[in-house]
Amino acid sequence: MSGFLKWMGVILGILIALILIAVASIYLITGNKLNRRYEIQVEPLEIPADAEAIARGEHLAKAVLLCHECHGIDLSGSTLDEGPMVATISMSNLTSGKGGIGGTYTDEDWVRAIRHGVRKDGKALLIMPSPWFYFLSDEDLASVIAYVKSIPPVDNELPERRIGPVGRFFVLMEPGLFGAEGIDHSAPRPPMVLPSETKEYGEYLANTCKNCHGDNLGGGVQVGAGLNLTPGGELANWTFEDFEQVMRFGVTPENRQILSDDMPWTSFKQLNDIEIKAIWSYLQSIPAVESAPETQAP
Amino acid sequence: MLKSSDLSSNSYPINPWLAAARIGWIILLVLTIALFVQGINTRFGDLVQNADTRSLLDLGVTSRTLAIYVVSINVILISAHAIIAMIIFWRRPGDWLALLVAYALVSNGAIIPLSRMYATGENILTANLLFMIIAIVALISSINLLYLFPDGKFVPKWTILPSILWGFLAIFAVIFPHSPLSLTSWAIPLQLLMLLIVSLTGVYAQVYRYKEVSSPIQRQQTKWAILGLFAAVLGPLAFFVPFVIVPSLRVPEASNLLYQNLGPSFFTFSFLSQMVGLTISTLFGLLFPVSFAIAVLRYRLWDIDILINRALVYGALTGLLVIIYLVSVVILQGVFLTFTGRGQSQMVTVLSTLGIAALFIPLQRRIQSVIDRRFYRSRYDAAKTLAAFSNKLREEVDLNQLCDQLKSVVRETMQPSRISILLKAPDGRYQKIEK
Numbered sequence: 001m002s003g004f005l006k007w008m009g010v011i012l013g014i015l016i017a018l019i020l021i022a023v024a025s026i027y028l029i030t031g032n033k034l035n036r037r038y039e040i041q042v043e044p045l046e047i048p049a050d051a052e053a054i055a056r057g058e059h060l061a062k063a064v065l066l067c068h069e070c071h072g073i074d075l076s077g078s079t080l081d082e083g084p085m086v087a088t089i090s091m092s093n094l095t096s097g098k099g100g101i102g103g104t105y106t107d108e109d110w111v112r113a114i115r116h117g118v119r120k121d122g123k124a125l126l127i128m129p130s131p132w133f134y135f136l137s138d139e140d141l142a143s144v145i146a147y148v149k150s151i152p153p154v155d156n157e158l159p160e161r162r163i164g165p166v167g168r169f170f171v172l173m174e175p176g177l178f179g180a181e182g183i184d185h186s187a188p189r190p191p192m193v194l195p196s197e198t199k200e201y202g203e204y205l206a207n208t209c210k211n212c213h214g215d216n217l218g219g220g221v222q223v224g225a226g227l228n229l230t231p232g233g234e235l236a237n238w239t240f241e242d243f244e245q246v247m248r249f250g251v252t253p254e255n256r257q258i259l260s261d262d263m264p265w266t267s268f269k270q271l272n273d274i275e276i277k278a279i280w281s282y283l284q285s286i287p288a289v290e291s292a293p294e295t296q297a298p
Numbered sequence: 299m300l301k302s303s304d305l306s307s308n309s310y311p312i313n314p315w316l317a318a319a320r321i322g323w324i325i326l327l328v329l330t331i332a333l334f335v336q337g338i339n340t341r342f343g344d345l346v347q348n349a350d351t352r353s354l355l356d357l358g359v360t361s362r363t364l365a366i367y368v369v370s371i372n373v374i375l376i377s378a379h380a381i382i383a384m385i386i387f388w389r390r391p392g393d394w395l396a397l398l399v400a401y402a403l404v405s406n407g408a409i410i411p412l413s414r415m416y417a418t419g420e421n422i423l424t425a426n427l428l429f430m431i432i433a434i435v436a437l438i439s440s441i442n443l444l445y446l447f448p449d450g451k452f453v454p455k456w457t458i459l460p461s462i463l464w465g466f467l468a469i470f471a472v473i474f475p476h477s478p479l480s481l482t483s484w485a486i487p488l489q490l491l492m493l494l495i496v497s498l499t500g501v502y503a504q505v506y507r508y509k510e511v512s513s514p515i516q517r518q519q520t521k522w523a524i525l526g527l528f529a530a531v532l533g534p535l536a537f538f539v540p541f542v543i544v545p546s547l548r549v550p551e552a553s554n555l556l557y558q559n560l561g562p563s564f565f566t567f568s569f570l571s572q573m574v575g576l577t578i579s580t581l582f583g584l585l586f587p588v589s590f591a592i593a594v595l596r597y598r599l600w601d602i603d604i605l606i607n608r609a610l611v612y613g614a615l616t617g618l619l620v621i622i623y624l625v626s627v628v629i630l631q632g633v634f635l636t637f638t639g640r641g642q643s644q645m646v647t648v649l650s651t652l653g654i655a656a657l658f659i660p661l662q663r664r665i666q667s668v669i670d671r672r673f674y675r676s677r678y679d680a681a682k683t684l685a686a687f688s689n690k691l692r693e694e695v696d697l698n699q700l701c702d703q704l705k706s707v708v709r710e711t712m713q714p715s716r717i718s719i720l721l722k723a724p725d726g727r728y729q730k731i732e733k
Binding site: 127261 | 353553554567
């Protein structure tokens with residue numbers, strides 16, 4: 001009896017100890033990453049309250065920054081639940097309703113979150129695409145904050161962020177999950193670009209496109225990755241009208257209807273003529289990148 | 299219940315209550331199989347339609363293949379439980395506890411696949427009611443096996459109290475899931491605490507029996523049954539938290555923007571881990587029928603000590619390799635970051651993997667040796683003694699001395715009550731040397 005119980009105890013003990021050591025190692029390493037606090041002194045912004053600025057902010061949030069894709073139509077947040085073994089990640093309720101951060105965030109907190117990818121408590125926001133928002137001018141960022149502050153409160157309490165052991169392993173292996181890590185927080189602000197049909201303004205707007213189309217806009221091979229938008233890709237044979245048709249109606253020159261789930265053209269259709277022309281102008285100017293052989297259609 | 303002399307006997311007097319319970323088991327078996335067969339098509343369609351297509355595309359697998367895989371796993375799970383239950387039912391007709399095992403096997407084998415088909419309450423009323431009955435039988439029978447195995451009595455007697463409590467909770471959980479008395483309406487930590495209490499009292503009961511009550515044969519049966527009981531306890535866990543542990547096999551609600559932002563590998567990784575979890579939990583679930591079949595029918599079929607030995611060796615080996623891999627990845631990332639400025643290099647993965655591959659055999663030998671020395675002293679000593687004897691054989695020419703040494707070795711390694719050696723004489727007759 002004692003021998004059998006000893007064996008069983010030892011088996012269980014060793015297995016539990018090994019599992020605990022492995023899990024503890026992962027938790028220790030990723031814990032440092034998840035709990036790292038960023039001391040960022042944000043530049044004070046004057047947040048306008050006029051209707052024009054709020055409208056500009058709404059336009060940018062919906063058509064350019066695509067905030068609604070993750071935070072929901074009414075910006076009341078959403079949850080990505082992959083189970084306790086992997087992760088439960090909540091995209092914050094941005095309103096001032098119950099469970100929202102709108103009522104607690106100061107203007108500086110908003111700047112820290114959008115531009116630097118850092119939460120109110122100094123920890124990094126998970127999957128916040130701040131590296132692409134970092135280029136927003138002070139005026140545009142102030143407009144976006146003005147808009148977010150103006151949205152009606154929505155009660156939506158979201159679960160706390162939980163990263164399970166499998167998710168922790170992923171956090172360990174994938175450094176790009178925290179936008180704050182990829183930003184030089186002390187870099188000088190890029191020069192202000194005025195709205196016009198120029199390629200400079202197009203570049204300013206097209207930062208969000210890099211999310212799916214890659215940093216060089218040359219597309220990708222992974223599932224759901226965007227097309228090669230450079231002159232070396234599919235767009236080489238497109239006219240401006242073709243491009244505009246894709247952006248406004250989600251229909252390619254080959255008459256293929258793009259699902260809005262794949263490419264958010266229902267958001268992009270709100271871009272005005274100047275913005276679409278500016279983006280087109282920018283795309284025509286960037287260096288050609290050879291398409292990868294297995295690029296997935298958007 | 300399970301004396302060795304009884305194991306091959308089928309001549310039990312059948313009383314009317316037992317006969318009724320046996321008919322009930324047959325009805326349960328038929329209903330379970332019918333419900334499963336009825337739900338297969340819908341389940342297959344759901345799996346094809348609601349699969350995580352992006353992850354599947356990333357893996358180069360079609361949703362149809364995934365559906366076939368998941369349904370096949372379910373078929374294997376249900377079939378294994380049902381077939382072994384039928385064998386036990388057939389071989390042990392006069393035995394109440396064998397019947398309880400058969401009930402537990404049929405219902406627990408089906409609970410996970412059926413919960414995917416019927417627990418949502420979107421099906422027709424009859425099917426949902428039948429599922430509820432199967433779920434109640436599964437929940438009650440599996441936990442009660444902990445209290446009742448192997449002689450069918452509550453030992454210690456007070457274990458009848460948690461058994462009754464569990465019965466009530468299980469019935470409320472299935473029939474009135476929103477009632478305050480239902481486990482499912484409690485907070486998850488409270489649910490887990492309750493399951494822990496019930497399971498631990500069951501484990502205590504088994505240990506108590508093993509120590510104080512069981513005969514040597516029952517102890518051997520208990521060894522096998524404990525393996526199965528681990529899986530049996532997983533049955534209730536699987537009923538209450540399947541959607542928490544394995545929430546996948548549904549369309550991810552992440553937009554493509556979020557998908558790209560978080561990275562396709564995250565979703566694929568998550569999907570794969572859930573698939574691996576599903577497969578491992580199924581394999582683990584198969585422990586229940588197999589170990590109980592051995593315990594109830596033929597406890598001497600395999601040597602459980604070998605199983606324990608292998609579990610020790612490969613459990614420790616796997617854990618060590620995982621730790622070494624993780625540590626090497628972290629260290630190599632640091633080294634690469636220092637010298638190349640890039641921590642994320644495929645070289646890190648390749649080097650770590652090669653290191654693990656190179657370590658596998660030597661580490662396995664080392665662990666095997668340590669475990670044999672520490673926990674299997676007699677076997678270890680026997681192996682050493684036999685090795686030494688075989689070396690002496692080459693040098694020894696005196697037959698009498700050789701016989702003495704052989705007897706000594708056999709006595710030392712096998713500790714028999716008597717030893718005889720038969721020597722073939724030149725005339726063909728055998729001469730017996732006895733001690």
